[in-house]
Amino acid sequence: MYILETGLDLVSRLGLEAVTIGTLAKATRMSKSGLFAHFQSKENLQIELLKYAGEIFAKDVVVPALGVAPGEPRVRALVGNWINYARSLAGGCIFVTASTDFKDRPGKVREFLLSQQESWLDCLRRIARSAVEAGDFRGDIDCDQFAFELYSLLLGFHLYHTLLDSAETENRYEAALDKLLKEYRRTATPEPSTRPESEILA
Amino acid sequence: MYILETGLDLVSRLGLEAVTIGTLAKATRMSKSGLFAHFQSKENLQIELLKYAGEIFAKDVVVPALGVAPGEPRVRALVGNWINYARSLAGGCIFVTASTDFKDRPGKVREFLLSQQESWLDCLRRIARSAVEAGDFRGDIDCDQFAFELYSLLLGFHLYHTLLDSAETENRYEAALDKLLKEYRRTATPEPSTRPESEILA
DNA sequence: GACAAGCACGAACGATCGTGCTATTTAATG
DNA sequence: CATTAAATAGCACGATCGTTCGTGCTTGTC
Numbered sequence: 001m002y003i004l005e006t007g008l009d010l011v012s013r014l015g016l017e018a019v020t021i022g023t024l025a026k027a028t029r030m031s032k033s034g035l036f037a038h039f040q041s042k043e044n045l046q047i048e049l050l051k052y053a054g055e056i057f058a059k060d061v062v063v064p065a066l067g068v069a070p071g072e073p074r075v076r077a078l079v080g081n082w083i084n085y086a087r088s089l090a091g092g093c094i095f096v097t098a099s100t101d102f103k104d105r106p107g108k109v110r111e112f113l114l115s116q117q118e119s120w121l122d123c124l125r126r127i128a129r130s131a132v133e134a135g136d137f138r139g140d141i142d143c144d145q146f147a148f149e150l151y152s153l154l155l156g157f158h159l160y161h162t163l164l165d166s167a168e169t170e171n172r173y174e175a176a177l178d179k180l181l182k183e184y185r186r187t188a189t190p191e192p193s194t195r196p197e198s199e200i201l202a
Numbered sequence: 203m204y205i206l207e208t209g210l211d212l213v214s215r216l217g218l219e220a221v222t223i224g225t226l227a228k229a230t231r232m233s234k235s236g237l238f239a240h241f242q243s244k245e246n247l248q249i250e251l252l253k254y255a256g257e258i259f260a261k262d263v264v265v266p267a268l269g270v271a272p273g274e275p276r277v278r279a280l281v282g283n284w285i286n287y288a289r290s291l292a293g294g295c296i297f298v299t300a301s302t303d304f305k306d307r308p309g310k311v312r313e314f315l316l317s318q319q320e321s322w323l324d325c326l327r328r329i330a331r332s333a334v335e336a337g338d339f340r341g342d343i344d345c346d347q348f349a350f351e352l353y354s355l356l357l358g359f360h361l362y363h364t365l366l367d368s369a370e371t372e373n374r375y376e377a378a379l380d381k382l383l384k385e386y387r388r389t390a391t392p393e394p395s396t397r398p399e400s401e402i403l404a
Numbered sequence: 405g406a407c408a409a410g411c412a413c414g415a416a417c418g419a420t421c422g423t424g425c426t427a428t429t430t431a432a433t434g
Numbered sequence: 435c436a437t438t439a440a441a442t443a444g445c446a447c448g449a450t451c452g453t454t455c456g457t458g459c460t461t462g463t464c
Contacts, residue, residue: 013306018219021422033424034442042422091306096361100302103364104215104293117365148358148374155361156354159298162305163319172350183381223452235454236412244452406464413458421450430441 003028003038004052007045011053013091016046016098017105046109053094054116061085062123071134072181075127075150079177082154092162095120096155121147128184137184149180205230205240206254209247213255215293218248218300219307248311255296256318263287264325273336274383277329277352281379284356294364297322298357323349330386339386351382 025035039045065078124147131137157173241247267280326349333339359375
């Protein structure tokens, strides 16, 4: 759909709430009422935009990664696709932008967005688990913890990329990713036994 | 200023662009024109809000940390204050919210916000450097890299906290922070010599 | 008690918001 | 072709947007 395609550009740049019927109509060279007829409310339009963004995300980020051998290669493929996807949009990832926008706007949009974020985190978890099963990651790792740390890195890259746009951004992200993967790798540490590492006093 | 105080709550929840003259007037029980007279434009109001947020941030987050002994204690104090500050606002950190909002809205607001983010990253760098000088961190670390990784963690915590609000969020963040500090600590690794760790094929 | 200064106010402006109705055009189907 | 269904446009609505203007209250100074 051409309308949604155009809308996603606006969402990524200005936020989900800022995509107004009027501006989207102007961007698609349609009349307000003509465009409005496609959706029956602004809320519906927002959900449709998220749905479409989810399809693109699945097609460009998740599915290709599932075609790669499980383990670290698949993890790297997934986040590599994510970076490319985020860069392909003028204002970065739609879901990051929309999340900030709707974190405190209760309603169907927020609920839908939340379910999408949950399934993204679930995707990260699954891929970590498959890396364990493939023997690339240690067996004693916490996949939820891995998802949090990996997603944090992506969010860091995202902010740097969209706001600061330094030439070093990519290098910093890659270096951090390498260290993260090394830490979860099976041969990374010489067996830390079972003792946790949180008895520091600071 | 009571107006700015009220405004910051709206900013943190709905975003900097969504703070409208009308809604802020209603929230402060003033007339639109009466409130508008204090600032001379919406752009000015937005900058004033950021300025005020910066003062609070300095007072509650940065300055107290500078009173703590340099090194890991100071780093922990800084990020601890950040977490508390982010939690004290209904919608999380003003600058994270505003950054997403204004990353693609050129103008004075964006420029001012950008300078604030730069100085925050500079603060992280300085504190890392002071930790090196105090002997807590290794001497060969890249302070910019540390700032990126630490800020990424905070952003991860922020998204989890504002959107998902799982009970595990805090634990995941703390565990990741512990690992990050351990990695940069002087006694963390048994000397990794000078060889970088980026010759994987994946 | 006159006077100026600083606030806050109500009313109004043109523009845009989301959303309905009613035509008119376009495309598909007989 | 004629008919029908779908897509788009025109127009208008009440509300809100940022902004301007004129006016009335305080408050303190002379």
